[in-house]
Amino acid sequence: MREGDDKLIRNEILLSLPDAERDAVLPHLELVRLTAHHVLHEPGDNLRSAYFCNTGMISILTVFPDGKSVEVGLVGREGFVGLRLIAGFPTAFTRAITQISGSAYRIDGATLLELLPSNPELRRLLEGFSQVQTAAVCQVAACNRLHEVEERLARWLLMCSDRVKSDSLALTQELLGQMLGTRRSSVTLAAGTLQRAGLIAANRGEVRILKRAGLERAACSCYAAVRREFEEWRHMRSHSK
Structure with missing residues (x-):
């Protein structure tokens, strides 16, 4: 380094x-x-x-x-x-x-x-991340099968925001379609619904979350489930130091 x-x-x-x-x-x-x-x-x-x-x-x-x-x-x-x-x-x-x-x-x-x-704590932290990541993968797999595109889009935007610690996301609708495993036209319709509700603003190459609480309500329960898993892992980390 x-x-x-x-x-x-x-x-x-x-x-x-x-x-x-x-x-x-x-x-x-x-x-x-x-x-x-x-x-x-x-x-x-x-x-x-x-x-x-x-x-x-x-x-x-x-x-x-x-x-x-x-x-x-x-x-x-x-x-x-x-x-x-x-x-x-x-x-x-x-x-x-x-x-x-x-x-x-x-x-x-x-x-x-x-x-x-x-370095046992390094191993423990990596194994812990592996567990929460596996849980998230399982939840998202079920989400992609069972939930509507609009709910999934809201969930995905919130998860992105959590990871970059920002409500401004450098994302295109083409990319959103690829990530959600659905047609771009479906993502465009879903994004339009969220925009008309005043929850997001989508411009070329950028999506901004305007009302996070509203977007959380628009998302399926999968977002809260994944967030709880990561919060529990953070709690375990903080109490092990």
């Missing part, structure tokens, strides 16, 4: 580490810029690096043989990309792509695995 880069840490996992473990990990981290649409890995790639997301947002997508894809996970400053490494899998199953520009702390995969035995 370059001098001064440790002052820029926003990642919640790194910030939750005891001082001794953070000091052990920091020399192995490299602060890297993540530009929108940058692919971190594709299905089948060897996982040579892992990432502690610092700012911005990374999407985890399932990719089908015909090239179509649908989002199954979101990672912001609360999380980490590279969980399969921790579980002993050397190759990626999904695509990880930057959706909102930001930064991450990159670590060599082999180095991370060497650090885990002597």
Whole structure:
């Protein structure tokens, strides 16, 4: 890590580490810029690096043989990309792509695995994130099957906002359609409904949340379920320090 880069840490996992473990990990981290649409890995790639997301947002997508894809996970400053490494899998199953520009702390995969035995809190935090991320994936899978596009769009915008800590999101409707696994025309109609209700403002390349409480009411129950899971994990972290 370059001098001064440790002052820029926003990642919640790194910030939750005891001082001794953070000091052990920091020399192995490299602060890297993540530009929108940058692919971190594709299905089948060897996982040579892992990432502690610092700012911005990374999407985890399932990719089908015909090239179509649908989002199954979101990672912001609360999380980490590279969980399969921790579980002993050397190759990626999904695509990880930057959706909102930001930064991450990159670590060599082999180095991370060497650090885990002597840094138990790091392992515990990564395993905890794996559990809440799995719960979120399960909830979103059910959501995509059972709930209307408008509800799902509201839920997804709120989840994005939570991860970047902002109500202004650099997103296009084409991207929203891809992430929700639905037609762009359906997303346009749903976004129009939310706009007419005064909950969001959507311009070219940007969506702004205007009334968060109203958007939460418009979202399906999946948003609250996922948020509770992450809040419980944060509570567990804060009481373990």
